[in-house]
Amino acid sequence: MDIAVSNDVNVSENFENSVDLIIQSRWLLPIVPRNSLLENQATVIKNGVIVDVCAITVASQRYQTKEVLQLDEHVLMPGLINLHTHAGMSLMRGLADDLPLMPWLEAHIWPAEAQLVSPSFVRDGTLIACAEMLAGGITTFNEMYFYPQAAAEASIQAGMRANLGLLVFEFSSNYASDAEDYIDKGTIARDQLKHEPLISFSFAPHAPYTVNDATFTQINMLGEQLNIGMHTHLHETKAEITHSEQAHGLRPLARLASLGLLNANTTFAHCVHLDDIEMQLLAEHGCHIAHCPSSNLKLASGIASITACAKHGINIGLGTDGAASNNRLDLFAEIRLAALLAKGQSGDATAISAHEALRMATINGAKALGMDDKIGSIEIGKLADLCAIKLSTINLQPCYDVASHLVYVAGRDNVSHVWVNGNLKYHKPNSGDAVFSNIEPQELTDIINKWQDKVAVFKANSHPVESNLL
Amino acid sequence: MDIAVSNDVNVSENFENSVDLIIQSRWLLPIVPRNSLLENQATVIKNGVIVDVCAITVASQRYQTKEVLQLDEHVLMPGLINLHTHAGMSLMRGLADDLPLMPWLEAHIWPAEAQLVSPSFVRDGTLIACAEMLAGGITTFNEMYFYPQAAAEASIQAGMRANLGLLVFEFSSNYASDAEDYIDKGTIARDQLKHEPLISFSFAPHAPYTVNDATFTQINMLGEQLNIGMHTHLHETKAEITHSEQAHGLRPLARLASLGLLNANTTFAHCVHLDDIEMQLLAEHGCHIAHCPSSNLKLASGIASITACAKHGINIGLGTDGAASNNRLDLFAEIRLAALLAKGQSGDATAISAHEALRMATINGAKALGMDDKIGSIEIGKLADLCAIKLSTINLQPCYDVASHLVYVAGRDNVSHVWVNGNLKYHKPNSGDAVFSNIEPQELTDIINKWQDKVAVFKANSHPVESNLL
Numbered sequence: 001m002d003i004a005v006s007n008d009v010n011v012s013e014n015f016e017n018s019v020d021l022i023i024q025s026r027w028l029l030p031i032v033p034r035n036s037l038l039e040n041q042a043t044v045i046k047n048g049v050i051v052d053v054c055a056i057t058v059a060s061q062r063y064q065t066k067e068v069l070q071l072d073e074h075v076l077m078p079g080l081i082n083l084h085t086h087a088g089m090s091l092m093r094g095l096a097d098d099l100p101l102m103p104w105l106e107a108h109i110w111p112a113e114a115q116l117v118s119p120s121f122v123r124d125g126t127l128i129a130c131a132e133m134l135a136g137g138i139t140t141f142n143e144m145y146f147y148p149q150a151a152a153e154a155s156i157q158a159g160m161r162a163n164l165g166l167l168v169f170e171f172s173s174n175y176a177s178d179a180e181d182y183i184d185k186g187t188i189a190r191d192q193l194k195h196e197p198l199i200s201f202s203f204a205p206h207a208p209y210t211v212n213d214a215t216f217t218q219i220n221m222l223g224e225q226l227n228i229g230m231h232t233h234l235h236e237t238k239a240e241i242t243h244s245e246q247a248h249g250l251r252p253l254a255r256l257a258s259l260g261l262l263n264a265n266t267t268f269a270h271c272v273h274l275d276d277i278e279m280q281l282l283a284e285h286g287c288h289i290a291h292c293p294s295s296n297l298k299l300a301s302g303i304a305s306i307t308a309c310a311k312h313g314i315n316i317g318l319g320t321d322g323a324a325s326n327n328r329l330d331l332f333a334e335i336r337l338a339a340l341l342a343k344g345q346s347g348d349a350t351a352i353s354a355h356e357a358l359r360m361a362t363i364n365g366a367k368a369l370g371m372d373d374k375i376g377s378i379e380i381g382k383l384a385d386l387c388a389i390k391l392s393t394i395n396l397q398p399c400y401d402v403a404s405h406l407v408y409v410a411g412r413d414n415v416s417h418v419w420v421n422g423n424l425k426y427h428k429p430n431s432g433d434a435v436f437s438n439i440e441p442q443e444l445t446d447i448i449n450k451w452q453d454k455v456a457v458f459k460a461n462s463h464p465v466e467s468n469l470l
Numbered sequence: 471m472d473i474a475v476s477n478d479v480n481v482s483e484n485f486e487n488s489v490d491l492i493i494q495s496r497w498l499l500p501i502v503p504r505n506s507l508l509e510n511q512a513t514v515i516k517n518g519v520i521v522d523v524c525a526i527t528v529a530s531q532r533y534q535t536k537e538v539l540q541l542d543e544h545v546l547m548p549g550l551i552n553l554h555t556h557a558g559m560s561l562m563r564g565l566a567d568d569l570p571l572m573p574w575l576e577a578h579i580w581p582a583e584a585q586l587v588s589p590s591f592v593r594d595g596t597l598i599a600c601a602e603m604l605a606g607g608i609t610t611f612n613e614m615y616f617y618p619q620a621a622a623e624a625s626i627q628a629g630m631r632a633n634l635g636l637l638v639f640e641f642s643s644n645y646a647s648d649a650e651d652y653i654d655k656g657t658i659a660r661d662q663l664k665h666e667p668l669i670s671f672s673f674a675p676h677a678p679y680t681v682n683d684a685t686f687t688q689i690n691m692l693g694e695q696l697n698i699g700m701h702t703h704l705h706e707t708k709a710e711i712t713h714s715e716q717a718h719g720l721r722p723l724a725r726l727a728s729l730g731l732l733n734a735n736t737t738f739a740h741c742v743h744l745d746d747i748e749m750q751l752l753a754e755h756g757c758h759i760a761h762c763p764s765s766n767l768k769l770a771s772g773i774a775s776i777t778a779c780a781k782h783g784i785n786i787g788l789g790t791d792g793a794a795s796n797n798r799l800d801l802f803a804e805i806r807l808a809a810l811l812a813k814g815q816s817g818d819a820t821a822i823s824a825h826e827a828l829r830m831a832t833i834n835g836a837k838a839l840g841m842d843d844k845i846g847s848i849e850i851g852k853l854a855d856l857c858a859i860k861l862s863t864i865n866l867q868p869c870y871d872v873a874s875h876l877v878y879v880a881g882r883d884n885v886s887h888v889w890v891n892g893n894l895k896y897h898k899p900n901s902g903d904a905v906f907s908n909i910e911p912q913e914l915t916d917i918i919n920k921w922q923d924k925v926a927v928f929k930a931n932s933h934p935v936e937s938n939l940l
Contacts, residue, residue, distance in 0.1 A: 093867075097874045100819040132865050297814030298878070300821070310940050327878040328865070337807070344767030349570040351770070356940040364940060394914050395602050395798070397563075398922045400929045404567045408768070408797040413883035432901055441864075448867045459870045470780050470826040470834060 018064045019046040021422060024056045025076035025388065027402050031362045032377035035355045037402055043076060045384040048421035052380060073392035074416060075402050077358070078377050079139025079385035080331040081365030084231075084269040084290035084319025087129035087154075087162075088122040088145035091451045093323035095459060101237050101299045109324055112458040113146075117174045122150035124447040130158035131439055132329045134426040136412030137387035139419075140365070140375060142267065142290065142319070144204040144231055146175040148189040152199050159425040159438050161385065163369050165204025165231045166190060168219060170212055179215040183222065190226070198420070200228075200369070202267070207233040208252035209240050216259050229265030229370060231290075235278075236270035237301045253278050262287050267368045269319060270295075271309070272302040279305075279312040288315045288368035291360070293337045294328070295321035306338065307346040310356075317365035332412045335361050339407050354407040384422035389414045488534045489516040491892060494526045495546035495858065497872050501832045502847035505825045507872055513546060515854040518891035522850060543862035544886060545872050547828070548847050549609025549855035550801040551835030554701075554739040554760035554789025557599035557624075557632075558592040558615035561921045563793035565929060571707050571769045579794055582928040583616075587644045592620035594917040600628035601909055602799045604896040606882030607857035609889075610835070610845060612737065612760065612789070614674040614701055616645040618659040622669050629895040629908050631855065633839050635674025635701045636660060638689060640682055649685040653692065660696070668890070670698075670839070672737070677703040678722035679710050686729050699735030699840060701760075705748075706740035707771045723748050732757050737838045739789060740765075741779070742772040749775075749782040758785045758838035761830065763807045764798070765791035776808065777816040780826075787835035802882045805831050809877050824877040854892035859884050 021044075028041040030053065042059030044052035052059065089109075096108035122145060133141060143151055144165035155162035166186025168179055176182040183203075190201045203219045205211040211219075211232075223230055234252055235241060244252045253274070256262060264286030271289045274282070282289070291304055309316055318338055320329045335357045342352035352360075366376025375385045389410055391399055396414060399405050418426040428434040433441070491514075498511040500523065512529030514522035522529065559579075566578035592615060603611060613621055614635035625632035636656025638649055646652040653673075660671045673689045675681040681702075693700055704722055705711060714722045723744070726732060734756030741759045744752070752759070761774055779786055788808055790799045805827045812822035822830075836846025845855045859880055861869055866884060869875050888896040898904040903911075 091868060094870050094874045094879060097871065097878060098813075098820050098823050104819070128864065128867065135865065294810060297810035298819070300813040300817050300819035302817065303814050316940060327874070328881075330865075337810075340764060340767035340807075343568075343770040344773050347770050347772065349574070349768070349770035350568050352940070353568050359940050394598065394911075394918075395605065395800075397598065397914070397918045398561060398925065400564050400922075400926050401567065404564045404797070408567060409564060411798075411881060411883065413881065431903060444864050444867070448864075452868045452870075455868065456870050470786060470822070470829050 017062060019044050019051060020065065021045040021067045021069065022059055022063060022065045023069050023071060023076055023386070023388070025071045025074055027075035028053070028378060029075055029077040029358065029403060029406070030378040031078055031359060032379055034359070041076075043378060043384070043386070045422040048384055048423070050378060050380055050382050050384050053378060069417075071388050071417070074388045074390050075406065076378070076386055076388050077406070078362045078375065079387050079418060079420065080137045080361045081317065081369070081376060082133060082138050082141040082320050082329065082331055083267065083317035083365040083368055084292055084321060085129070085141050085143060085329060086145045086322030087126040087133075087141060087143050087329070088147070088151055089125060089322035089324045090129040090132070090329070091121060091125040091455055094327050095324055095455065097327070099299075101301060102239065104299060104325070108458065112455065113173065115458070116455060117146050119147045119150040121451070122147040123154050124451060126151045126154035127158060127439065128444060128447055129323065129329055130155055130160050131436060131444055134158060134160060134418050134436065135415065135434060136330050136332060137389070137415040137418055138329070138331050139385040139387065140369070142202070142231060142365070142369060146173060148186065149192065152193050152196065156196060156198055157438050158436070159198070159420050159423060161198045161375070161420060163200045163202055164189070165202050168203065168205045168215060169210050170215065171210070179211065183218065187222070187226070190228070200371070202229045202231040204231045207236070207240070208255060209243055213255075213259060216256065216261060220259065220261050223265070229267065230261065231267045232269070234268035234271055235273045236296070238273055241273060251278070253281065257281060265370060269321075270301065270304065272296050272304045274305065274309065276308070279309050279314060282309075283312040283314045288317060290319040290368065291316050291338060292319040292321040293334060293341050295325045299325055303341055303345050305345070306342050307348065307351040310352070315364050315367050316360055317368045318361045330412050331361050332410060335407055354401070354403040357407045358403060384419055386419045387415055388417040390416040487532060489514050489521060490535065491515040491537045491539065492529055492533060492535045493539050493541060493546055493856070493858070495541040495544055497545035498523070498848060499545055499547040499828065499873060499876070500848040501548050501829060502849055504829070511546075513848060513854070513856070515892040518854055518893070520848060520850055520852050520854050523848060539887075541858050541887070544858045544860050545876065546848070546856055546858050547876070548832045548845065549857050549888060549890065550607045550831045551787065551839070551846060552603060552608050552611040552790050552799065552801055553737065553787035553835040553838055554762055554791060555599070555611050555613060555799060556615045556792030557596040557603075557611060557613050557799070558617070558621055559595060559792035559794045560599040560602070560799070561591065561595040561925055564797050565794055565925065567768075567797070569769075571771060572709065574769060574795070578928065582925065583643065585928070586925060587616050589617045589620040591921070592617040593624050594921060596621045596624035597628065597909065598914060598917055599793065599799055600625055600630050601906060601914055604628060604630060604888050604906065605885065605904060606800050606802060607859070607885040607888055608799070608801050609855040609857065610839070612672070612701060612835070612839060616643060618656065619662065622663050622666065626666060626668055627908050628906070629668070629890050629893060631668045631845070631890060633670045633672055634659070635672050638673065638675045638685060639680050640685065641680070649681065653688065657692070657696070660698070670841070672699045672701040674701045677706070677710070678725060679713055683725075683729060686726065686731060690729065690731050693735070699737065700731065701737045702739065704738035704741055705743045706766070708743055711743060721748070723751065727751060735840060740771065740774065742766050742774045744775065744779065746778070749779050749784060752779075753782040753784045758787060760789040760838065761786050761808060762789040762791040763804060763811050765795045769795055773811055773815050775815070776812050777818065777821040780822070785834050785837050786830055787838045788830045800882050801831050802880060805877055824871070824873040827877045828873060854889055856889045857885055858887040860886040
């Protein structure tokens with residue numbers, strides 16, 4: 001067993017050698033530097049921060065620690081970053097399937113939301129989503145839904161990092177009456193929550209087809225004033241593009257460009273349909289893409305040309321989208337699908353290597369959120385948002401390449417430990433039940449029991465086409 | 471809670487009302503009749519056969535049973551059928567990734583096989599594969615690899631149903647020297663094993679590009695004499711088609727058709743590239759397709775036009791392919807991917823409904839193997855090859871549509887019980903370790919320890935292209 005060379009640091013005379021936690025892992029996939037995998041490393045954590053990454057033997061000599069965790073059969077990697085989701089929709093998981101985007105939205109999701117959405121619906125749905133995401137190694141999610149305070153309440157309880165989208169539509173909902181009201185409520189939420197350490201914000205105008213020019217312009221100005229970015233759906237379907245050409249004489253991206261909305265604080269979800277010039281435009285302005293392959297397939301939106309986008313130099317992260325259109329909030333599934341789909345679509349089996357797929361789900365997501373100085377890799381000085389994956393399960397054996405196994409073989413069920421800010425938030429012991437540090441199993445059961453029947457009434461006729469081809 | 475109407479049977483005066491096992495399940499997805507889901511059903515098993523499916527209350531009055539199993543949070547469905555795999559390749563899982571088919575075969579897999587393949591390699595790899603497949607709800611696999619007796623030994627130990635492909639190449643291997651020798655060895659294996667209740671056979675000429683006309687013709691004649699079907703790779707890549715056009719003046723399928731090889735006992739794996747006339751040809755002859763979406767994406771072979779094939783009336787099952795090109799032997803992943811990919815590729819969100827995807831993995835596979843009178847659905851008179859999926863895990867909540875959840879939400883980690891011939895072969899208790907009835911965990915560990923280092927030497931240089939796009 002080789003002892004890999006550590007990222008050594010000088011221990012200065014003033015260095016305080018008392019730390020909180022040392023995680024000794026058989027393998028360490030730090031994401032930065034690129035394509036690297038270390039063996040038998042100690043990740044040293046103090047006050048929620050990674051203060052050292054070094055050989056296990058070195059750490060044992062160098063530090064006094066409150067706790068040591070030995071992970072002899074595990075790889076430690078940064079916590080995953082879900083760059084596009086609607087956590088509050090979890091209570092509508094599987095409510096309407098096998099339908100295209102617009103009938104799905106207009107005939108099922110929006111009518112259900114009109115009746116159901118409330119602070120308690122969002123809080124409860126987000127807590128279910130946080131439990132699912134944490135158990136799958138996700139430590140940060142980029143959220144877009146109604147009632148951001150309710151989403152914050154759930155994510156703070158779960159102990160996850162959330163970038164909350166301050167949602168804006170032109171049309172009314174239970175949450176707000178018009179664009180002005182959405183923006184007001186969003187800024188109030190932001191003011192109330194801005195000191196929460198796990199919470200950050202984007203403006204989230206829903207999409208070019210639901211938000212008008214004046215509102216986009218106002219959001220842009222306000223975003224600059226408050227120094228918060230933008231998160232919106234873009235070019236998800238061909239129909240959206242056709243509609244924009246008819247209504248505005250421009251494709252949606254060109255319209256947003258004409259309004260001055262493209263910059264390095266902007267994340268566009270989906271981008272299934274982009275031509276070369278549009279990719280170049282996104283690259284030039286440093287915009288980010290949240291690639292959501294499962295959702296794009298499920299709603300028959302298409303397959304995003306991720307390889308071409310990457311060649312243009314666009315930063316691409318990964319999103320699960322919401323549980324109503326995926327129907328799993330499972331970033332391991334998206335990592336695998338993104339890597340596979342890029343190959344199948346481009347005809348190039350080297351497209352999106354295993355390491356690249358893992359970067360998409362970690363450091364690239366952090367860049368999109370403007371948080372790559374804090375999270376997305378295991379580096380000294382970064383916050384200890386981490387997950388451990390147990391590789392000794394028979395389904396993961398044999399193993400000749402840890403990065404490849406994480407992408408093509410492992411699943412979220414192999415996640416054993418998840419930390420946010422150095423605090424253990426989820427743990428699946430070798431035997432016995434998995435444990436969330438801040439969520440009681442009974443609370444999740446109570447939420448399901450509370451909502452299942454209320455939501456189920458919207459299920460009727462959701463399979464208008466029952467196919468019998470096969 | 472509704473009690474669904476049962477498939478009632480008349481209890482004749484001579485009916486023996488003593489049975490072996492009654493499985494009481496919250497939901498029952500019988501696959502036949504189509505698109506049906508029953509609630510609170512008893513599946514009654516005697517001598518390995520399903521002798522009744524009826525309401526739980528009815529079964530309690532009607533039968534004396536040795537054992538009752540209550541599955542209050544579970545759906546019971548037929549065991550899954552993996553219609554194309556190379557179980558013996560499991561020890562090469564992840565040996566070479568991010569490579570196209572021919573360099574992957576020629577530079578990595580075939581050289582490794584030339585050194586490694588032996589009866590013990592095949593037996594050990596197949597046992598690893600059986601453990602993985604059983605734990606994922608698979609009860610039958612359609613195998614194609616060297617040393618069928620060794621594969622039989624492992625699958626009989628595991629207690630799985632295996633249709634063994636009697637592999638034929640023109641070139642020599644550790645196993646056989648030339649096509650004649652492969653055929654001889656295959657027929658000997660078949661003679662030795664033909665009375666094994668869990669074992670059946672196909673001839674498995676590897677592919678049109680590795681088997682010549684005379685051999686195909688001989689296999690066809692022999693198959694007719696022995697009444698066993700054929701299983702081969704077909705139209706996996708565009709390169710294969712181009713090569714055939716150059717070498718034979720015909721596309722591979724046309725060449726096989728000209729040799730009289732198309733009939734209802736033939737299963738073609740992959741079929742990524744088919745034109746309309748070819749689909750019609752396959753439909754007319756009653757040939758079957760083993761769709762392997764993960765493998766086709768991973769090797770950048772392309773995306774099979776499953777929706778179009780289904781419209782032509784071709785019977786389509788699902789395969790994992792081998793662990794070296796997938797790298798999971800996980801039919802739940804293939805079910806989900808097949809349903810998603812059909813939508814994304816066709817642009818039709820109603821393409822391959824949840825129920826259709828589940829049929830592909832069960833009754834369609836059984837039809838391809840000529841075993842649909844015995845397995846592939848929960849019907850009276852069929853063999854009790856079954857799997858139970860626990861739906862109460864928080865990741866599967868809430869649940870409004872069980873079939874949709876099985877496809878879009880559930881994973882193999884939600885499988886709780888697997889039976890073959892009415893015998894429990896795998897069980898994951900609510901707490902504690904999963905248990906294989908016929909495989910000790912230590913045996914699996916010993917196999918990995920025996921082979922890991924021997925195989926790893928072939929890993930060198932398997933990532934010739936380390937991409938850094940992202």
